[in-house]
Amino acid sequence: MTLSLRMRGAIVSLLLLGAFLGAWHLAVGGVSATQVMDPEYAKLMGITATQGKSAMPGPLDVGRTILTHLADPFYVKGANDKGIGIQLIYSIGRVMVGYILAVLVAIPVGFVIGMSPVMNRALDPFIQILKPVSPLAWMPLALYTIKDSGISSIFVIFICSLWPMMINTAFGVAGVRKEWLNVALTLEVGTLRRAFTIILPAAAPTILTGMRISIGIAWLVIVAAEMLVGGTGIGYFVWNEWNNLSITNVITSILVIGVVGMLLDQILAWCQHLVTFPE
Amino acid sequence: MAEKLISIDGVAKRFPGAGGETTVFEDLWLRIDRGEFVCVIGHSGCGKTTLLNILAGLDSPSEGAILVGGKEIQGPSLDRAVIFQGHALLPWLTVLGNVAYAVSSRWRSAPRSEVEARARKAIATVGLAGAEGKRPSELSGGMKQRVGIARALAIEPTIMLMDEPFSALDALTRGTLQEEARRICRETGQTVYMITHDVDEAIYLADRIVLMTNGPRARIAEVVVNPLPADRRQGQIHHDPHYYAVRNHLIDFLVSRSVILRDTPPPDYDQRNPPVIRLDGRTPVAHAA
Incomplete structure (x- = not known):
């Protein structure tokens, strides 16, 4: 019996996951009491010292925590204790606002760069210098000028999403096949209609590639930005739980961040599939 | 006399190159009548595609002008449809x-x-x-x-510009499409400028076949008037008594005369009135520009 490639891949995936979880479980499990000590002192030291149990939570602990978070993701118990769902909504909201603003700027500017060789040369040095700057380096400037930590992180998302989209749009627009442009020219299609009916669909797959790179970067950056500015968001949650020494919650957050990042990427992959045309 | 639709008046195209300017062609004169099917034959680099692009308005001449219906071409127009070599869908x-x-x-x-x-x-x-x-x-x-x-x-459109439209097709499909193209163009009264490398295609489709010498500095060596009857049929043209005379003339041109005529044009050669060749035994009649 031969299983399909997909099935075989899934089986190996599950085996790898099982092996990892098993090794994790064994590695953090306690062995036995390490020292004989006064019960009062043992209470102070906690199970780490008395049972040789690692401070690292095991997969079962993390599993239990995930279930509690899933059971009540939106609780609010004060400013520093909000459910992981609420924190995610804050982060996703910031990413969306910053990202959409970046789309609104990057795609038109990318069009101009791609369609005009002069603008391409004129803007190239700015892009080349600004692109490699870590988006977090903008944070102090943003905080100083905007004076609002939430909007500052949105600005950081905006600035980091900008470049891949702009460069890919310009690249896609400049690379539209000459014969398609000639079709538009011989049909006396005006510049604006040409941009929307020929250049946009022709460059759309390349533009979507840039948008996909951007959303990935934005999701990476939001965690770091929220760690820096604090208050709300999944990045802040991670840092807060680190201060609480709740490694279980930190591991849970890592998983959640990964899953959300994957979903964002998949959404754009699906959009990319929609605009891709077979030649 | 048929109504003149396209008038190519002393057109030149030069491209700047590393070792100075390259002249693809210069002082080119040709008239095409309304409803006429003209095929252009010549080797690569003779400027036939450049001329088509100028006719389409996608390129502009370095000198001279092309008039369509008495008006100079000022860019692309919906009256001049282009059928691209790579279909460009x-x-x-x-x-x-x-x-x-x-x-x-x-x-x-x-x-x-x-x-x-x-x-x-x-x-x-x-x-x-x-x-x-x-x-x-x-x-x-x-x-x-x-x-x-x-x-x-x-x-x-009033004019169709075709750049080797059938060259990428297999022989059978090409034959069928040539037949349909000819039928459609005749029914709709199209004026056609078509580039081809296929001698038989030119003989089947064209009313006149324009022979261009090799480039650079290509010129219109001759204009061959197709002696085949108007009701010719695809796949039957080789039975026509004039077919081999035309075919041999075109092949000879492509093989050797396309170079000779560029370097040493005949003494009475006139750029404005390239020699008109009739191969049906009748006396040549100059085709006035």
Whole structure:
């Protein structure tokens, strides 16, 4: 019996996951009491010292925590204790606002760069210098000028999403096949209609590639930005739980961040599939 | 005398190059009458595609001018449809979408239903009814080129410019499409400027065959008037008594005379009135410019 490639891949995936979880479980499990000590002192030291149990939570602990978070993701118990769902909504909201603003700027500017060789040369040095700057380096400037930590992180998302989209749009627009442009020219299609009916669909797959790179970067950056500015968001949650020494919650957050990042990427992959045309 | 539609008046095209300017052709003169089918034959680099691009308005001449209906060409026009060598269909649109795009460019304020009706009619003319919903990637090479022809026809141009439209097709498909192209062009009274490398294609389709010498500094060596009857049929032309005379003349030209005539034109050669060759035994009649 031969299983399909997909099935075989899934089986190996599950085996790898099982092996990892098993090794994790064994590695953090306690062995036995390490020292004989006064019960009062043992209470102070906690199970780490008395049972040789690692401070690292095991997969079962993390599993239990995930279930509690899933059971009540939106609780609010004060400013520093909000459910992981609420924190995610804050982060996703910031990413969306910053990202959409970046789309609104990057795609038109990318069009101009791609369609005009002069603008391409004129803007190239700015892009080349600004692109490699870590988006977090903008944070102090943003905080100083905007004076609002939430909007500052949105600005950081905006600035980091900008470049891949702009460069890919310009690249896609400049690379539209000459014969398609000639079709538009011989049909006396005006510049604006040409941009929307020929250049946009022709460059759309390349533009979507840039948008996909951007959303990935934005999701990476939001965690770091929220760690820096604090208050709300999944990045802040991670840092807060680190201060609480709740490694279980930190591991849970890592998983959640990964899953959300994957979903964002998949959404754009699906959009990319929609605009891709077979030649 | 037939009505003059296209007048190529002393046109030159020069490209700046590393070692100074390259002159593709200069002082080129030719007239094409309304409803005439003209094929241009010449080796690569003789400037026939450059001339087509100038006719299409996609390129401009370095000197001289081309007049269409008495007016100088000032860029592309919907009156001059181009059938591209690589069919140049928009792959993200369906067959209907590709043709409708051209139709809605021609009649900008036409309602959607009219645009679609015109597009469907053009698609049916080239024998593709039923394939309207297909994407170009789902079509064979011959079908793609048919869509290209339908797109050109749909805008009801007065002139069709074809750049080796059938060169990428297999012999059988090419034959069928040549037949349809000739029928359609005759029925709609098109004036055609077509580039080809295929001698038989030129003999079947053209009323006149323009022979261009090799480039650079290419010139129109001769204009051959096709002696075959107007009701000729694809696949039967080689039975015509004049067929081999024309074919041999064209092949001889491509093999050797295309170089000789560039370097040493005949003493009475006149750029404005290139020699007109008739191979039906009648006396040559100069084709006035």
